Amino acid sequence: MMKPLKNNRFIQALARKPVDATPIWLMRQAGRYLPEYRELRASAGDFLALCKNPKLACEVTMQPIRRFELDAAILFSDILTIPDAMGLGLHFVKDEGPRFHKKIDSKIAVDELSVPDMRESLSYVYEAIECIQVELAGEVPLIGFSGSPWTLATYMVEGQASKDFRHIKRFLYQEPEAMHQLLDKLAISVTEYLYQQILSGVHAVQIFDTWGGILSTPIYQEFSLNYMSKIIRGLHEKLGQSCVPIIIFTKNGHQWLELMLESSADCVGVDWSISMENVKKRVAGRVAIQGNLDPAILYADNTTIEKAVVELLDQFGEAPGHIFNLGHGMLRDVDPEKVDFLVKTVHKHSQS
Numbered sequence: 056m057m058k059p060l061k062n063n064r065f066i067q068a069l070a071r072k073p074v075d076a077t078p079i080w081l082m083r084q085a086g087r088y089l090p091e092y093r094e095l096r097a098s099a100g101d102f103l104a105l106c107k108n109p110k111l112a113c114e115v116t117m118q119p120i121r122r123f124e125l126d127a128a129i130l131f132s133d134i135l136t137i138p139d140a141m142g143l144g145l146h147f148v149k150d151e152g153p154r155f156h157k158k159i160d161s162k163i164a165v166d167e168l169s170v171p172d173m174r175e176s177l178s179y180v181y182e183a184i185e186c187i188q189v190e191l192a193g194e195v196p197l198i199g200f201s202g203s204p205w206t207l208a209t210y211m212v213e214g215q216a217s218k219d220f221r222h223i224k225r226f227l228y229q230e231p232e233a234m235h236q237l238l239d240k241l242a243i244s245v246t247e248y249l250y251q252q253i254l255s256g257v258h259a260v261q262i263f264d265t266w267g268g269i270l271s272t273p274i275y276q277e278f279s280l281n282y283m284s285k286i287i288r289g290l291h292e293k294l295g296q297s298c299v300p301i302i303i304f305t306k307n308g309h310q311w312l313e314l315m316l317e318s319s320a321d322c323v324g325v326d327w328s329i330s331m332e333n334v335k336k337r338v339a340g341r342v343a344i345q346g347n348l349d350p351a352i353l354y355a356d357n358t359t360i361e362k363a364v365v366e367l368l369d370q371f372g373e374a375p376g377h378i379f380n381l382g383h384g385m386l387r388d389v390d391p392e393k394v395d396f397l398v399k400t401v402h403k404h405s406q407s
């Protein structure tokens with residue numbers, strides 16, 4: 056049984072119920088912009104060592120919660136833990152990002168790819184969740200997450216981050232069946248992974264579809280959204296009433312807002328390339344909305360930040376169902392003082 060939460064704004068807003076102030080959390084709220092994170096990472100060796108040690112992952116999750124008046128914590132981990140568990144050999148190259156020793160670049164490689172037992176192979180994640188729940192002691196809710204099958208596949212096929220995504224696009228257009236087979240394996244894994252996170256106690260989950268926005272509309276529907284919908288259906292089937300709220304976030308995907316509503320997600324995340332006014336009008340209260348401040352605004356002075364916050368809150372208006380967030384992850388060299396100012400400003404200007 057879950058303990059009642061002391062600060063329930065985030066969960067209330069996800070259910071589109073009234074709140075005393077707009078809840079705020081920030082994608083990548085834990086990470087390099089915090090000196091205490093850099094210190095812990097240096098002592099652990101590297102980023103993956105932090106992710107794979109439940110105590111350290113717990114500590115990193117708590118760092119922004121101790122500093123700022125955030126309304127939710129997010130599990131410290133990475134979306135690439137799934138392909139890592141599948142045996143692709145994840146490692147990070149300094150200043151360049153993730154790399155895999157093994158790429159999924161043929162139908163044979165897809166055939167050979169095994170779906171590991173998510174409970175066993177990612178047990179360090181669930182242990183971290185349990186540790187975080189103890190540390191949080193019901194102060195704020197905890198968000199679990201996964202990558203979308205499409206976004207995970209981009210890294211698995213490209214073998215690293217990409218600018219033009221030509222390997223995965225070639226694979227998709229030359230071998231659509233094998234692509235579907237890969238996405239199916241990933242959807243099964245993600246469903247089981249999120250299910251285990253929920254059983255371990257997270258209060259909501261977010262599916263990060265960072266690279267859905269590089270696709271055309273029919274391809275987005277068939278190869279990205281379709282699999283996120285499958286995961287949501289799977290979680291609803293497994294958990295029924297005890298399923299937690301599900302947020303989907305396709306970076307650069309606002310053109311498909313109406314399609315996303317058909318996925319049965321409880322909340323849709325949007326980036327800053329669309330105005331909140333436009334999102335609000337199109338969603339028309341059917342789901343909660345998360346977003347959508349440009350993360351780079353945290354480089355500006357406080358007056359500029361405050362003006363942008365007020366504008367965004369005004370555009371959303373009085374109705375319930377807004378979760379304040381950045382439109383993408385926190386940039387690595389932001390001044391933590393600016394984050395503190397942002398969080399306080401959102402609460403100050405949205406207090407009812």
Ligand code: CP3
Nearest residue numbers: 082083084085086102129130131132133134152263265384
């Ligand atoms: O939001 C949080 O605070 C939770 C932690 C979190 C991380 N990654 C930590 C991280 C979450 C939710 C993610 C998700 C993630 N990981 C995504 C989807 C969201 C997005 O940002 O688009 C993606 C695409 C990844 C894959 C990934 N991990 C990349 C491409 C990189 C390198 C790029 C970069 O920013 O350096 C990472 C590394 C990573 N994941 C870091 C952190 C804090 C930086 C690691 C470090 O140098 O310490």
